[in-house]
Amino acid sequence: MAALASSHDDRKIAVVTGASSGIGAASARALAGDGFKVFCAARRIDRLTELADQIDGVAIACDVTDQDQVDALAAAVGPRCDVVLNNAGGAVGQDPIETADVADWERMYQINVAGTLRVTQALLGAVEAAHGAFIFITSTAAETAYEGGGGYCGVKSAERFMAGSLRLELVGRPIRVCEVSPGMVHTDEFSLVRFGGDQAKADAVYAGVAEPLVAADIAEAVRWIATLPEHVNIDRLVIRPRAQAANWKVARD
Structure with a gap:
């Protein structure tokens, strides 16, 4: 744990998982800019500490597994x-199911x-006490299947239905359950991680x-x-x- 935010403040509180890069880091900045005290959670504490220092937040080393x-x-x-903000996630590989x-x-x-x-389980009571919200970052991989996406489409679909089931189970209680489903987002790490550090394959995703x-x-x-x-x-x-009109339909130069 590092970079404790200023004490005795009365800011609203947000938790962002996967906050060390990409959508998580950007969301932490956006929420802080709107007055939230942001708990930045991820595995890489060095990156989190730098971010938390910049936004007057709190860095928490946390592997969600x-x-x-x-x-x-x-x-x-x-x-x-x-x-x-349930943002921690990612894709690993894009091999066909056969292999x-x-x-x-x-x-x-x-x-x-x-x-x-x-x-979600660990923070549900705190969110209910604040009449707060869970925001799930899923993916358009949950919208439809595509070649090489069996694993990632599957887990993002599972996450989507987790959010949907939670919304049904909590109806009548003061908790919002929301989902953001992004399509093609160019970040420094998502595709690079997916392809095991192969920069050429990662760049090809966004080529043109x-x-x-x-x-x-x-x-x-999210904000x-x-x-x-x-x-x-x-x-x-x-x-x-x-x-991008669909996962498989992208205009390229």
Whole structure:
């Protein structure tokens, strides 16, 4: 734990998982800019500390696949939490089902699904106490299947249905359950991680696309949802760049 925010403040509280890069880091900045005290959670504490220092937030080293670390995150946050951004996740590999590595699929499930479940369970009481919101970052991979996407489409679909089931189970209680489903977002790490550090393969994903989304575009949607009145629920917001009509239909130069 590092970079403790200023004490005795009365800011609303947000928790962002996967905050060390990409959509998570951008969302932490956007929420802080709107007055939230942001608990930045991820595995890479060095990056988190730098971010938290910049936004007057709190850096918490947290691997969402580790129950003890998730429990420590919840303890650090305390009894009230206005927003939880379930963002930690990612894709591993893009092999066809015929040759896919089961370990890749298990890793994706542990982060995207089981990890999101752990965080949601650990912070649900605090969110209810604040009449707050859970925001799930899923993906347009949950909209439809595509070649090489069996594993990632599967885990993001599971996360989507987790959010949907949670919304049904909590109806009548003061908790919003919202989902943001991004399409093609160009970040420094998502595709690079997916392809095991192969920069050429990562670059090919965005080749010829003049204006893919960037992390700040999704962060603005997160900020908007987080600041809506508590009676307004955004069940699902699908965001794609103009150049992407579907997962498989992208305008390229």
